[in-house]
Amino acid sequence: MNITQVLFWFLSILAILGAILVVISKNPVHSVLWLIVVFVAISGHYILLDAQFLAIVNLIVYAGAIMVLFLFVVMLMNLNTDSEPQKNRWLKIAGVMTGGALLLVLVAALKRADLKNQLAEMNNGDIGLIHNLGMSLFHDYVIPFEISSVLFLSAMVGVVVIGKKD
Amino acid sequence: MPINYYIFLSVALFCVGVAGVLTRRNAIIIFMCVELMLNAVNLLLVAFSKMQWHALGAADPQAGINAQIFVFFIMVVAAAEVSVGLAIIVMMYRNTHSIDVNFLNRLKH
Secondary structure, eight states: HHHHHHHHHHHHHHHHHHHHHHHHOHHHHHHHHHHHHHHHHHHHHHHHTHHHHHHHHIIIIIIIIHHHHHHHHHHHHTSSSSSOOOOOHHHHHHHHHHHHHHHHHHHHHHTSSOTTTOOOOOOOOSSTSSHHHHHHHHHSHHHHHHHHHHHHHHHHHHHHHHHOOO | BBBBHHHHHHHHHHHHHHHHHHHHBBHHHHHHHHHHHHHHHHHHHHHHHHHHHHHHTTTOTTHHHHHHHHHHHHHHHHHHHHHHHHHHHHHHHHHSSBBBBGTTTSOOO
16 A cells, blocks of 8 residues: 555545534534535645646635635624524434435445446646646637636626625 | 546545535535535546546547546636625525525525
């Protein structure tokens, strides 16, 4: 078991543990912090897969910007205490069972798939570097890239219109 | 690392997100679980891009780049989606002083 596999298992366990703690934390601030842990673990997976550009973008955009936005909203609403007064135990059990059933179905369906010799190459390859991705992004995908700027503009206008106090 | 491990890791993260959406009643936590599901899918796409690179890396130097560009665009759209969604939640809280989705099932109240 070499260092890459050790890191893979460590990051996988960290991600799943963090995800479970996001769901079961009573305090929304703790949920946000555990979600940051999950995103950092996923960024570590990207680095292991040699997708360095996506790892950095994931850290900056998700763990940096989006999570700070979530944290601002949680603290703005003063939700630091447990704010779910209505507790329906059967509803929770049904939700967990539904998620578990989905997991069971997907694992059972994918377990038999013949993927034994399909490897996700690690520690090798340079397609994740910003040079190669940028060349592709600005040659083949320049139209979607520009359209996404229109999307951001419309999202910004939408946020201002929704958030305006009238 | 065989692709199976990444598939099962992504499936596990996705199912934790689904269980969170179904279990919790706090709108912000539900939104965070949706983000978790998006990231599980992103992770699987990156793993598949490296699988394609492994399968035909010598024949095609561009193999796997499309998937990573796709992940980049998913992140772009997710950022826009989060901003609009959080604005809606803030407006909801301002109108009803609650973000419990059980109170908000009538839309007009």
